[in-house]
Amino acid sequence: MKYQFIAEHRESHSVEKMAELLGVSRSGYYAWKERPESARSREDEALTERIRAIQERVKFRYGSPRITRELSREGTRVDHNRVARLMSAHGLGAKPRKKHRVATTDSKHDLAVVIDLHARKVVGWALGTSLAAELVIQAFLMACITRKPPKGLLFHSDRGVQYASRAFREKLSAWGMRQSMSRKGNCWDNAPAEAFFKSLKTELIGGHIYRTRAEARTAVFEYIECFYNRVRLHSALDYRTPMEYELITA
Secondary structure (H helix, E strand, C coil): CHHHHHHHHCCCCCHHHHHHHHCCCHHHHHHHHCCCCCHHHHHHHHHHHHHHHHHHHCCCCCCHHHHHHHHHHCCCCCCHHHHHHHHHHCCCCCCCCCCCCCCCCCCCCEEEEEEECCCCEEEEEEEECCCCHHHHHHHHHHHHHHHCCCCCCEEEECCCHHHHCHHHHHHHHHCCCEEEECCCCCCCCCHHHHHHHHHHHHHHHCCCCCCCHHHHHHHHHHHHHHHHCCCCCEHHHCCECHHHHHHHHC
8 A cells, every 4th residue: 555655664755755756645645644543553553552661661761762772672673763753742752850959968979880891780889978988999899799800800990089099999909900090181081980970860860859868879779770780771782781791791
């Protein structure tokens, strides 16, 4: 059917041009498209529900590229433009984080993370009220206890005083690690960590101010341990999760 052909190729060719080449009218196509019995309409409806299910599973944190990849992983190969169109039409885009104005004395938190560069997996993290040496040591020790790294591993960080402190360097030495620090003025040298914090801010925190440290820690735990490492598709890993990438490259 000519109208069906137009519907299947509208993401890559203009409706007007295809209608002209096929000898049909644009108005006729759009009238067909709006019919409840239209196959395309039924397909769009089913696809929209699958998109909605994915967004509900990831708490509306995905844009159209990751939704398209998730659909592909589930066995449905679909054009990205079609996914983007349906998401826009049905309000299924990533939800912006609402800003909350909650005044408390325990609402400011800093976060230190240790990332396994191979799989972009967060293997250690700590939350506190100041980004002091104790905080980065907590994150470092979590990573060491969890991963049990071999001696000689390279630990890279920015040039923060926390990582240059005697206390932290002693921990590195105790675990047999070598230290590496970002060069001055090199904004790409610590890109994986910067990418993580950008995702954390966009997908979890936004303008939210947590009432207590416990509330903040619970939210961060859920984001890192339940979502970021296990569910979130990472573009740097060819849209695999860190845990999947570790398994296939083990």
